[in-house]
Amino acid sequence: MKIPEFTLERFFARYEFSTPYILCSSDIQGMAMHDxxxxxxxxxxxxxxxxxxxxxxxxxxxxxxxxxxxxxxxxxxxxxxxxxxxxxxxxxxxxxxxxxxxxxxxxxxxxxxxxxxxxxxxxxxxxxxxxxxxxxxxxxxxxxxxxxxxxxxxxxxxxxxxxxxxxxxxxxxxxxxxxxxxxxxxxxxxxxxxxxxxxxxxxxxxxxxxxxxxxxxxxxxxxxxxxxxxxxxxxxxxxxxxxxxxxxxxxxxxxxxxxxxxxxxxxxxxQRMLIRSRAIVLRNLQLFQAVCLRMPDRLQMVAPRAGSVAFAQILHAKPIAQIAEEMAAQAGVLILPASVYGYPGNYFRVGFGKADFDQGLVRFEAFLKQL
Ligand SMILES: Cc1ncc(COP(=O)(O)O)c(C=O)c1O
Missing domain, CATH: 3.40.640.10 (Type I PLP-dependent aspartate aminotransferase-like (Major domain))
Incomplete structure (x- = not known):
């Protein structure tokens, strides 16, 4: 069977293990074996x-x-x-x-x-x-x-x-x-x-x-x-x-x-696993919503209702694929541009599952300010 490349997975293959802060993953922070x-x-x-x-x-x-x-x-x-x-x-x-x-x-x-x-x-x-x-x-x-x-x-x-x-x-x-x-x-x-x-x-x-x-x-x-x-x-x-x-x-x-x-x-x-996952997601979602409120002319998001991801938008003339590439190179932060989905506009996937989301978010906000 012949099948086209899975664009998102190829994108992650390129950046996921070389970019310090992954702000777009859909999984929740992996648990340690001993825990x-x-x-x-x-x-x-x-x-x-x-x-x-x-x-x-x-x-x-x-x-x-x-x-x-x-x-x-x-x-x-x-x-x-x-x-x-x-x-x-x-x-x-x-x-x-x-x-x-x-x-x-x-x-x-x-x-x-x-x-x-x-x-x-x-x-x-x-x-x-x-x-x-x-x-x-x-x-x-x-x-x-x-x-x-x-x-x-x-x-x-x-x-x-x-x-x-x-x-x-x-x-x-x-x-x-x-x-x-x-x-x-x-x-x-x-x-x-x-x-x-x-x-x-x-x-x-x-x-x-x-x-x-x-x-x-x-x-x-x-x-x-x-x-x-x-x-x-x-x-x-x-x-x-x-x-x-x-x-x-x-x-x-x-x-x-x-x-x-x-x-x-x-x-x-x-039950314990779910409490852990929801706590991580809700904390990070709130932090991200606070950034949206601080820069409404630059960052917008339809509030998600469930899950670990949302499709937010950067209001800027530069194409989102270029913004994502520059952000990864200059700020060490990975977002997933809508171009990976073949979707138009400056949307990107943000993922709330990582434990170090707050540290990546500080860099994300600073990068958006100087964009
Ligand atoms: C909607 C959806 N379905 C299926 C999968 C595949 O899940 P897994 O990678 O755990 O096999 C994913 C992974 O991101 C997903 O987002």
Whole structure:
């Protein structure tokens, strides 16, 4: 399969490990091993210490699938499949569900693999544009109009990367019903779920609302453990589950054994993990909003409602790609320019997940002042 470059990942490959302050990451500050192990219960610690490093079960460690199922209402551990990050789940699901002659719908700007893999699999892709004047929210009527008789997949990311937008409860239920009526699979990329700033905004997972909807989750975002490369899909359709597992035989076969146990430890302590992640994000978001207030003629942002990122705007004649490059070189601060998404205007992604965000922000503000 031929597929275009993942522009955002290539951008990070160039800057992420050479720029001192990363102000645009979507993951939450990685947790240290000794802090994570300190959270382990006796059973998990025993699993860790006696772990043998053979192949593991293709659908995932049973105890881990049980812990994942407990994040949802009414989901059985057998309906969970684990993957090497959310990314592998997206890749496999799009390849299994789509082929030439099929149609899929997603949104833009967005995480590129959510629509690029389907396109590479031969599907016709409709991208619904998200707009700042609508606070980056998906227009439900536009979604309805985009559905065709051959629409096989509707792939939506909520809470949304890069805008931090979140659908309302009513909108979400309408989307789930719409996909079901159309006979399309709703693939809900919910990797930023549980990072809502107002807990009552948390939407039910798509898999809780419809037997044909898939819910995507991962350890990278709300749980601050991107390095584990553990993600999962909740799939209630047993036939589809078998197809996904059969495809996985050609990608990773099974997950990394140490990662499965470490993910288990984290999920059994999920409340503490989530408190930590939300505290980091909310602190950094407030600091960034204060900078927006101090320089309204230079920096603006539609306030995000959930997740670890937002799409802010620098008001300046210089193109954002050039501003980002100069900022990285001169201030040692990395922002993600909208050009990486092919999106026009001087927007950039800001990410609130890093522990040293405050130090990078001081440099960011100083750079903007002299721009
Ligand atoms: C919306 C969205 N989906 C999926 C992924 C992939 O997650 P992971 O890198 O943990 O596999 C990301 C990562 O940034 C993302 O933002």
């Amino acid at each position: 994570l192990l300190a959270l382990a219960d006796d059973d998990a610690l025993q699993r860790w210490q006696s772990l043998t490093l053979g192949y593991t079960e293709t659908n995932g460690l049973p105890a881990l699938r049980t812990a994942i199922a407990q994040l949802y209402d009414g989901i059985d551990p057998d309906e969970v499949i684990t993957f090497a990050g959310a990314e592998e789940a997206v890749f496999i699901a799009a390849n299994v569900l789509l082929g030439p002659g099929d149609h899929m719908i997603s949104t833009w700007p967005g995480y590129q693999s959510l629509y690029e893999v389907g396109r590479a699999a031969g599907a016709d892709v409709t991208l619904i544009e998200l707009r700042p004047e609508q606070e980056w929210r998906l227009d439900i009527d536009e979604l309805r109009r985009a559905i065709r008789p051959n629409t096989k997949l509707i792939l939506l990311n909520t809470p949304h990367n890069p805008t931090g937008a979140l659908l309302s409860h009513d909108e979400w239920r309408a989307v789930v019903a719409m996909a079901h009526e159309a006979g399309a699979v709703l693939f809900a990329d919910e990797v930023y779920r549980m990072l809502e700033y107002n807990p009552s905004d948390r939407l039910p997972a798509a898999c809780e609302l419809s037997p044909s909807a898939l819910s995507l989750g991962v350890m990278s975002k709300a749980f601050g453990l991107a390095g584990l490369r553990i993600g999962w899909l909740v799939v209630r359709d047993a036939v589809l589950r078998q197809k996904l597992l059969a495809y996985k035989d050609y990608t990773t076969i099974c997950n990394s054994a140490p990662s499965e146990v470490l993910a288990l430890i984290a999920l059994r302590a999920s």
